[in-house]
Amino acid sequence: MRGGSVFERCVVVGGAGAVGRMFSHWLVRSGVAVTWLDLDAAGAGAGGVDGVRVVAGDVRRPGPEAVAVLAAADVVVLAVPEPVAWEAVEVLAPVMRPGAVLADTLSVKSRIAGRLRRAAPGLQAVGLNPMFAPSLGLQGRPVAAAVVTDGPGVRALVELVAQWGARVVEMPAEQHDALTAVQQAATHAAVLAFGLGLGELSADVGALRDSAPPPHLAMLALLARIAGGTPEVYFDIQAANPGAPAARQALGRGLVRLGQAVEAGDEETFEALFAELRGVLGEHGAPLEELCARMFTALR
Structure with missing residues (x-):
């Protein structure tokens, strides 16, 4: 064990990206020797994490x-887009040593999970998805x-992420995708x-911002954060x-129902919509309302 970790060597493919850098930072702090595998070694090295070695190469x-660094790794983290990860699985299966762990950071898990089961059944594998922008920090998230x-x-890897301060939530790949269709696709x-x-x-x-009530100001801030991100x-x-189309369609139907009640002057139906929403929230309504109050107190 080194620095609280059972792992000695890790390769982060796509380490120069925000998620790759975050995992690299914490792995290094845990005493793990981290190597980045990147197509542009010079460019990756310029924005690197202290103590990380950079190797030029295409994981596909x-x-x-x-091959040498991948074969020696205890953990390989694929912090890359899905098409790259998809191709990499078949390449890594015969290269990685027995007992090594392959982790992906994709935002959709069910397809890559199926690919791993078919093409790399001998590898230990887990999908990790930080449900926050790395710039916000990992603690408590x-x-x-x-x-x-x-x-x-x-x-050991799941436990290590928890030791870093993250709140690890385990779930099957299919449930992950169903939840993120609502949490991310519908919200965005x-x-x-x-x-x-x-x-x-x-x-x-x-003008909107100057006189914005807290809900509108929060929406403007969310819009600015998303619009300022990477398309x-x-x-x-x-x-x-796979659940995103249904999520968007549900949003559209919700707007239609709201509009129909208002345009018909049907206050009774409008009130029924509120009762329906309280039912959706259930026992979580009161604590979420309190959370919103705390958030709005901080908005100026």
């Missing part, structure tokens, strides 16, 4: 040096863990549609999750 077509092929290495779609509505209405954002990330969430 690894050269001798890349949820990391979804979808175990594909369990084993002592997977158990609602915020983006709100922003598109502002544009269609030719809204003066400065590729948000497109992947909408396009890759």
Whole structure:
């Protein structure tokens, strides 16, 4: 054991990305020797984490040096887009040593889980999905863990992430995708549609902000954060999750129901919608209302 970790060597494929850097930072702090495998070794090294070695190479077509570091690794983390991870699985299966762990950080888990079971049944494998932007920090935040092929290495990795301060939530890959279709795809779609509505209405954002009540200010802030992000990330969430189309359609139907009640002057139906929403929230309504009050207190 080194620095609280049973792992000695880890390869992070795509380590220069935000998620790859976050995992690299914490692995190094745990005493693990971390190597990045990146197509652009010079570019990756420029934005690296202290103590990380960088090897040039493509995980889909690894050269001798890349094969050597992959074969020696206790853990390989795929912090790459889904098409790259998809191809990498078949390459890594015969290269990684027995007992090593393959972890992915994809936002959709069911497809890669099926791929791993078919192409790499001998590898211990787990999907890890930090449910937050790495810039917010890991402490106390949820990391979804979808175990594909369990084993002592997977158990050790999940425990290590928890030791870093994350709140690890284990779930099957299919449940992960069903939840994130709501948590991410529906939420992002609602915020983006709100922003598109502002544009269609030719809204003066400065004037809106000056007199914004807390709910509107929160929506403006959410819109600014998402619109200031990387479109590729948000497109992947909408396009890759098999439950995303149904989530967007449900949002649309909700707007239609709301509009129909108001346009018909049907206050009774409108009140029934509120009762329905309270039923959706159930026992979680009161604590979530208190959380919202604390958030709004901080908004200025």
